[in-house]
Amino acid sequence: MMKKTFGASFLAVVLAAGPAMAQEAVQIGVSAPLTGPVAHGGEHEMRGIRLAVEEINAKGGVLGKPIALTVEDNQCNPSVSVTVANKLIEDGVVAIIGAQCSSAVLAAMPVVQKAGVPLVSGIATSPSITEKAGIGGNPWVFRLNPSDRELAVADVNYLASLGSVKRVAIVAESTDYGRGGAEAFAKAAEAKGIEVVSTDFHPLGAADFTTILTRLGRSGAQAIALYQAPADRANFVRQKEALGVKAALTGKLNFAGEAHEKLLADGAFDQAVTAFPYAPEVDTPANKAFVAKLVAKYGETSQYESFAGYEEVYVLAAAIERAGTPDRAAVRAALTKTSYASMLGGTITFDDHDQAHNKAVISRVDGSKVTVVDVFSTN
Numbered sequence: 001m002m003k004k005t006f007g008a009s010f011l012a013v014v015l016a017a018g019p020a021m022a023q024e025a026v027q028i029g030v031s032a033p034l035t036g037p038v039a040h041g042g043e044h045e046m047r048g049i050r051l052a053v054e055e056i057n058a059k060g061g062v063l064g065k066p067i068a069l070t071v072e073d074n075q076c077n078p079s080v081s082v083t084v085a086n087k088l089i090e091d092g093v094v095a096i097i098g099a100q101c102s103s104a105v106l107a108a109m110p111v112v113q114k115a116g117v118p119l120v121s122g123i124a125t126s127p128s129i130t131e132k133a134g135i136g137g138n139p140w141v142f143r144l145n146p147s148d149r150e151l152a153v154a155d156v157n158y159l160a161s162l163g164s165v166k167r168v169a170i171v172a173e174s175t176d177y178g179r180g181g182a183e184a185f186a187k188a189a190e191a192k193g194i195e196v197v198s199t200d201f202h203p204l205g206a207a208d209f210t211t212i213l214t215r216l217g218r219s220g221a222q223a224i225a226l227y228q229a230p231a232d233r234a235n236f237v238r239q240k241e242a243l244g245v246k247a248a249l250t251g252k253l254n255f256a257g258e259a260h261e262k263l264l265a266d267g268a269f270d271q272a273v274t275a276f277p278y279a280p281e282v283d284t285p286a287n288k289a290f291v292a293k294l295v296a297k298y299g300e301t302s303q304y305e306s307f308a309g310y311e312e313v314y315v316l317a318a319a320i321e322r323a324g325t326p327d328r329a330a331v332r333a334a335l336t337k338t339s340y341a342s343m344l345g346g347t348i349t350f351d352d353h354d355q356a357h358n359k360a361v362i363s364r365v366d367g368s369k370v371t372v373v374d375v376f377s378t379n
Helices: 008-016 039-058 078-089 102-115 127-132 149-160 176-191 210-217 230-243 258-265 285-296 304-323 327-333
Strands: 003-006 026-032 069-072 096-098 119-120 142-143 167-173 195-202 223-227 250-251 273-276 362-366 369-376
Touching: 003 195, 008 096, 039 069, 039 096, 039 285, 039 304, 078 096, 078 102, 078 327, 096 258, 096 304, 102 119, 102 127, 102 142, 102 176, 119 304, 127 142, 127 149, 127 176, 149 176, 149 223, 149 250, 149 273, 149 362, 149 369, 167 176, 167 210, 167 250, 176 195, 176 223, 195 210, 210 230, 223 230, 230 258, 285 304, 285 369, 304 327
Parallel strands: 026 069, 026 096, 096 119, 119 142, 167 195, 167 223, 223 250, 250 273
Antiparallel strands: 003 069, 273 362, 362 369
């Protein structure tokens, strides 16, 4: 297991100086996939987290103290996620942010509940998280982003409005995220009279999609809904193009990152439609400023994960400030009273399942151009 610390030299000094000095920092834990199949997402989430911490600390921190991060690598692996959560709790963090992968979040949920430590997640989209949080039985888990249920309904509603898509295939990774997304899309399609001609699941990190794609090419599907990790999605789209499968792409798509940007430029996403929790093209003053800061700092535009990491930190920091103490139970209570202005233009508040209903984005691709069709409420 890999452990990293943000401002490691600062944190080492704080801990070495003993309890009196340790109180100078508010310690927040981060569980992120820094290695493994979605390490790219972990890197970008950390970019947003670091930027937010730098900004908050530059303004005096929280409760007059700087934020110090303890970062652990969960590898997008449920069993490792449990180990990471226990380690962060033993380290005495006020709360944990991230976890990112749905399976990692779901695995950590009983751990944080038993320990009484808040977990704030801004990326994982499995509907099961909502079902189990808040009045679902676990009052320690708070999710900022919409689930795949809300995203699938919006995606299918837009597809139905086009009038040209009547038959859809689903391809998803065999994880909590992939199976939850596939189920949500299938239910939404059924409600709109769109036929799901097939559903295929594959292991996370699959390299060869030839068999699935060959069958899909003969299926009559007019669109393929994807619920895959970015590396798998890029491989799938490359192989789809090589085999000449003409169905448009839909589901949960992200066009950011070097591999996807090249595919986009080559026209591989032409006619794609997606409902996604974020797009860097969203034209709000706050998002435009955020994108500019990311580009200035890292030389790349913002991605979903960097957006989520940034808002995770700000939501948690505001709750700690409201609580007036780093006490875990007090911070949990303060989180329930969250009212945070998101960069997407909505206000983040939590329902009785501790699920926020931030806005999300419908985008479509024409040729190689991504257009934001709508920024919609997920209430």
